[in-house]
Amino acid sequence: MESFDVIVAGLGAMGSAAADHLARRGARVLGIDPWQPPHDAGSSGGETRLIRKAYFEHPDYVPLLARAYDNWADLEAETGDRVLYRTGTVYVGDPAGELIRGSRLAADTHGLPLLELDDPGLAELHPFLRRPEGYAALFEPDAGLLLCERAVAAQLRRAAAHGATLRYGERVLGFDRAGGPGGVEVSIGGRRVRAGALVITAGSWAPALLASLGLSLRVTRQPLFWIPAPAGFELGTVPCWAVQRPEAPGLFYGFPALPAAFGGHAGIKLAHHHPGEAADPDAPRSAATAAELTVLLRAVAPFLPALNGPALASKVCLYTSTADGHFVIDRHPEHPGVVFGCGFSGHGFKFASVVGEALADLALEGRSALPIGFLGLR
Numbered sequence: 001m002e003s004f005d006v007i008v009a010g011l012g013a014m015g016s017a018a019a020d021h022l023a024r025r026g027a028r029v030l031g032i033d034p035w036q037p038p039h040d041a042g043s044s045g046g047e048t049r050l051i052r053k054a055y056f057e058h059p060d061y062v063p064l065l066a067r068a069y070d071n072w073a074d075l076e077a078e079t080g081d082r083v084l085y086r087t088g089t090v091y092v093g094d095p096a097g098e099l100i101r102g103s104r105l106a107a108d109t110h111g112l113p114l115l116e117l118d119d120p121g122l123a124e125l126h127p128f129l130r131r132p133e134g135y136a137a138l139f140e141p142d143a144g145l146l147l148c149e150r151a152v153a154a155q156l157r158r159a160a161a162h163g164a165t166l167r168y169g170e171r172v173l174g175f176d177r178a179g180g181p182g183g184v185e186v187s188i189g190g191r192r193v194r195a196g197a198l199v200i201t202a203g204s205w206a207p208a209l210l211a212s213l214g215l216s217l218r219v220t221r222q223p224l225f226w227i228p229a230p231a232g233f234e235l236g237t238v239p240c241w242a243v244q245r246p247e248a249p250g251l252f253y254g255f256p257a258l259p260a261a262f263g264g265h266a267g268i269k270l271a272h273h274h275p276g277e278a279a280d281p282d283a284p285r286s287a288a289t290a291a292e293l294t295v296l297l298r299a300v301a302p303f304l305p306a307l308n309g310p311a312l313a314s315k316v317c318l319y320t321s322t323a324d325g326h327f328v329i330d331r332h333p334e335h336p337g338v339v340f341g342c343g344f345s346g347h348g349f350k351f352a353s354v355v356g357e358a359l360a361d362l363a364l365e366g367r368s369a370l371p372i373g374f375l376g377l378r
């Protein structure tokens with residue numbers, strides 16, 4: 001039977017990072033994915049992801065973010081691929097809402113730069129963005145965007161350069177305790193492969209592989225749109241933005257237009273971070289509609305009146321969300337050789353570089369010194 005130190009099931013954002021960290025520590029790694037990442041079938045497509053440190057979701061994420069920023073910088077330095085652009089991000093929201101209150105709390109708790117903006121300050125930073133009466137505006141200079149496909153590709157390339165075996169077009173179907181002390185036998189297609197540990201990072205397909213844990217994970221459909229960019233709305237000219245309206249769930253957010261040389265879609269990308277409609281990851285996905293774009297443009301019109309359709313392009317991605325919106329990163333309670341990271345709830349990408357490190361710790365040492373305790377099974 002073939003054998004490896006660690007098998008990684010799923011090579012998207014989290015699995016490519018785990019394979020990268022494991023291979024750089026000298027582990028013999030086998031990475032498996034039914035598609036060839038980076039791809040659009042899961043949660044990590046669509047060109048860009050927001051990265052920020054004044055984390056409104058919970059201040060406990062901030063130390064992990066500090067490490068994630070360091071790890072992204074290390075990836076860039078070693079591969080020569082730029083993946084992170086510190087454009088800064090403007091947050092506009094109800095002062096009593098989660099975005100403004102939570103960002104201020106995380107910044108105060110951890111001493112992060114977060115500037116309060118008055119109208120002239122906002123106009124200078126982002127001439128297209130308005131602050132309606134009664135709203136607060138903040139600017140986080142360390143926030144910005146990650147190029148998601150480029151980041152996944154760089155992690156996989158570095159993993160392979162350090163000896164990881166990456167196999168595409170195959171699927172992990174299940175796992176059992178191996179005979180003898182420790183280890184796990186993993187069923188891949190029709191074969192069984194033995195490993196010291198299995199890392200499950202299968203995104204929207206993780207609920208099936210982890211069914212025995214009874215995790216409450218919900219997979220949802222999330223449309224993204226690219227629309228025409230007014231002149232002056234380019235990368236390097238304006239920051240990213242996120243707005244929260246008291247009467248609508250979640251956040252509306254967007255990015256500056258990327259240069260044509262990046263090879264992506266023309267225009268500016270915008271989306272709505274919210275629970276979304278339930279989806280089956282294996283079923284054909286209904287395309288994003290003009291009606292969905294109209295709803296999005298109406299919601300952001302008071303903040304960005306210059307934005308207009310039609311859609312130049314659209315995509316539908318998947319979220320896999322926990323009931324409380326926080327990730328789950330832990331060891332399997334019944335299978336000591338199995339570790340997993342799932343339920344990234346639509347905000348995990350920015351953490352991939354540190355989640356990979358934590359999963360490598362759990363797989364090789366059974367524990368991690370990184371502050372992931374608050375993300376354990378619950």
Ligand SMILES: Cc1cc2nc3c(=O)[nH]c(=O)nc-3n(C[C@H](O)[C@H](O)[C@H](O)COP(=O)(O)OP(=O)(O)OC[C@H]3O[C@@H](n4cnc5c(N)ncnc54)[C@H](O)[C@@H]3O)c2cc1C
Nearest residue numbers: 010012013014042043044050172203205317344348349350
């Ligand atoms: C529209 C959208 C916008 C987002 N915006 C942001 C943002 O601005 N900032 C942010 O930080 N996060 C954001 N996120 C969230 C972030 O992108 C996700 O949390 C992250 O990509 C999840 O990574 P993953 O590795 O868990 O899943 P994926 O990247 O989907 O990887 C899972 C992999 O597992 C593979 N797989 C499936 N089944 C099997 C199997 N049986 N065996 C082996 N492999 C398997 C799949 O092919 C896939 O490659 C957004 C997500 C979406 C969808």
